[in-house]
Amino acid sequence: MREVNVLLEGKTILVTGAAGFIGANLVMELFRTVENVSIVGIDSCNDYYDVKLKEYRLGEIESLTEQKKKSSWTFIKGNIADKTLIDEIFAQYKPSVVVNLAAQAGVRYSITNPDAYIESNLIGFYNILEACRHSYDGGENGVEHLVYASSSSVYGSNKKVPYSTEDKVDNPVSLYAATKKSNELMAHAYSKLYNIPSTGLRFFTVYGPAGRPDMAYFGFTNKLLKGETIQIFNYGNCKRDFTYVDDIVEGVKRVMQCAPEKKNGEDGLPIPPYAVYNIGNSNPENLLDFVQILQEELTRAGVLDQDYDFEAHKKLVPMQPGDVPVTFADTSALEEDFGFRPSTPLREGLRRFAQWYHKFYQ
Numbered sequence: 307m308r309e310v311n312v313l314l315e316g317k318t319i320l321v322t323g324a325a326g327f328i329g330a331n332l333v334m335e336l337f338r339t340v341e342n343v344s345i346v347g348i349d350s351c352n353d354y355y356d357v358k359l360k361e362y363r364l365g366e367i368e369s370l371t372e373q374k375k376k377s378s379w380t381f382i383k384g385n386i387a388d389k390t391l392i393d394e395i396f397a398q399y400k401p402s403v404v405v406n407l408a409a410q411a412g413v414r415y416s417i418t419n420p421d422a423y424i425e426s427n428l429i430g431f432y433n434i435l436e437a438c439r440h441s442y443d444g445g446e447n448g449v450e451h452l453v454y455a456s457s458s459s460v461y462g463s464n465k466k467v468p469y470s471t472e473d474k475v476d477n478p479v480s481l482y483a484a485t486k487k488s489n490e491l492m493a494h495a496y497s498k499l500y501n502i503p504s505t506g507l508r509f510f511t512v513y514g515p516a517g518r519p520d521m522a523y524f525g526f527t528n529k530l531l532k533g534e535t536i537q538i539f540n541y542g543n544c545k546r547d548f549t550y551v552d553d554i555v556e557g558v559k560r561v562m563q564c565a566p567e568k569k570n571g572e573d574g575l576p577i578p579p580y581a582v583y584n585i586g587n588s589n590p591e592n593l594l595d596f597v598q599i600l601q602e603e604l605t606r607a608g609v610l611d612q613d614y615d616f617e618a619h620k621k622l623v624p625m626q627p628g629d630v631p632v633t634f635a636d637t638s639a640l641e642e643d644f645g646f647r648p649s650t651p652l653r654e655g656l657r658r659f660a661q662w663y664h665k666f667y668q
């Protein structure tokens with residue numbers, strides 16, 4: 307087990323992508339469980355998907371922080387690709403811990419909108435790294451730990467399962483994956499050069515209430531409700547390691563508190579305080595089983611009628627460019643170092659999603 311070496315109490319934490327699905331859930335978990343914390347959130351609130359969801363999540367954070375008198379919440383609507391803004395935020399708030407979740411997500415969208423990925427995932431992340439680097443200027447304590455989102459998509463069409471962080475991942479099959487792998491490489495260089503403790507987290511298909519409408523479970527639900535047909539890719543021969551958002555947030559919180567140690571090598575130069583972990587359920591589900599469970603939970607929650615004709619609204623179609631047939635996380639390193647592995651069963655997670663969906667939309 308790794309020792310806690312970053313105390314969150316009394317600290318300032320910068321969360322980028324704070325209005326996003328994982329970001330908002332992380333901010334709420336930190337407010338619930340850490341005393342006397344200052345959280346600065348930044349998000350461009352772009353319209354990649356319905357902005358109302360981002361506003362809803364920010365509203366949830368606001369109502370939670372009203373009860374937490376000793377802690378503070380600052381939200382900045384802005385773009386991490388704006389270097390001046392990022393430098394100003396670091397100069398004003400001096401965050402001790404930075405969690406970079408802002409990114410253009412989605413594999414398919416990267417085929418039609420590559421610019422968004424270069425802007426947010428590369429330029430934006432570079433600005434965060436530069437700001438972390440300069441946080442130590444003038445002998446300041448600076449950033450104690452940079453935690454950032456990578457993705458299971460870096461494994462591309464890796465044949466070996468489960469996917470381990472020891473596997474060579476130099477064959478991305480989408481620009482999205484290439485930007486996430488680039489983030490790991492950039493973080494490595496900055497950790498080595500400037501001794502910035504950094505940890506990358508490869509998330510595996512995260513789902514849950516108020517999640518992302520571009521993801522299958524949410525998109526399928528929207529389509530079925532409208533009476534449209536859902537497309538099941540690769541004729542259903544896909545396996546995904548679905549990870550419930552609370553498990554991801556718990557993992558991120560534990561990781562935030564254990565920064566890779568700063569050490570010098572025999573040459574007197576820093577050994578990069580750098581780490582990368584998988585966070586996934588380590589239990590891939592067949593796409594058709596997943597659709598079956600989703601159907602059952604949607605009818606159970608009252609989103610769809612008991613006699614809904616699912617068979618008439620499903621179409622099996624070939625694989626899409628950029629997609630991969632299987633994702634399967636080896637989480638042994640996470641378990642060993644943090645005594646934790648995601649464990650929420652898919653049915654339980656989809657039940658919570660279906661209940662939230664019913665309340666939110668109907």
Ligand SMILES: NC(=O)c1ccc[n+]([C@@H]2O[C@H](COP(=O)([O-])OP(=O)(O)OC[C@H]3O[C@@H](n4cnc5c(N)ncnc54)[C@H](O)[C@@H]3O)[C@@H](O)[C@H]2O)c1
Pocket residue numbers: 322323324325326327328329348349350351352360384385386387406407408409410411412425426430455456457458508509510511512513518
């Ligand atoms: N959800 C998943 O299954 C999954 C899987 C692997 C990796 N990830 C990664 O985890 C992170 C969070 O994902 P999420 O599912 O919460 O996605 P999300 O789209 O809900 O959240 C990302 C947030 O970042 C914001 N954003 C995008 N570009 C920005 C920019 N340039 N400046 C400021 N804000 C910007 C968006 O408005 C959005 O609110 C992302 O880095 C994503 O790539 C997610």
